Amino acid sequence: MERIPILQMGPFLLVSIQVDMHDQLAMTLQDDLTEQIVKARAKGVVIDISSLEVVDSFIGRILGNMAAMARVLDAETVVVGMQPAVAITLVELGLSLPGIRTALNIEKGMALLRHKLDAGGHRC
């Protein structure tokens, strides 16, 4: 079965979404990520969407669900690399991705997570 790979980088997980996800793939990713967070005792998740040319409300909901599940498992989520055209479109679509942090790229996303971890892992 087709899957989106989840990489472990120290205490964090990295998910790079590089394909135009159909629904089943998105649902599988959601399940895989939850499982991996538990297995790796991950403290944070970086989701790279720099390859996504479209983010509709379905993908938005999947991102929101992943972040919510990660939070329950005490892991922070940062979405990185959103294309400017996608960001502009999301505003008009009305999707605000509440509770999801964003950063410019993977490096900055990781730095943000590391900073939080060093600060004692408390969310502020």
Place this chain on the structure above:
Amino acid sequence: MMTVSRRETRALRSSDDVVRVRQAVRQWAMAQGFSLVDQTKMVTAASELARNTVDYGGGGNVLLEALNEGSRRGLKLTFSDQGPGIADIELALRDGYTSGSGLGLGLGGARRLTNEFAIDSTPGGGTRVTITRWQCGDRR
């Protein structure tokens, strides 16, 4: 005078079809000279409506039409299904309203992302949603 320079119908039966329609709309919007942002807005609106056709309409199709009017160029998409229809269109258009498990942003979002938007739906008689976007966000 407005003319249709190209016309094509695509089936919408599955989630894979939604992906294919997104790709087709991207190509057509590019061919019509849309900017990257305009392309993205039209593809996103199309994705929302294509998903509704599959999820709520029980499948259907989309008619793509490339429009030319003088020097300006546009893209018109008509999503049709023979599903249960929408009883309360005003409610369905409201942000946050969903009868399923969505975010309830599809119809309202598609309306905001396009220049022209129309719904024709009767309970038991299927649904037809038409959107048009003109290049450069020209709102006439």
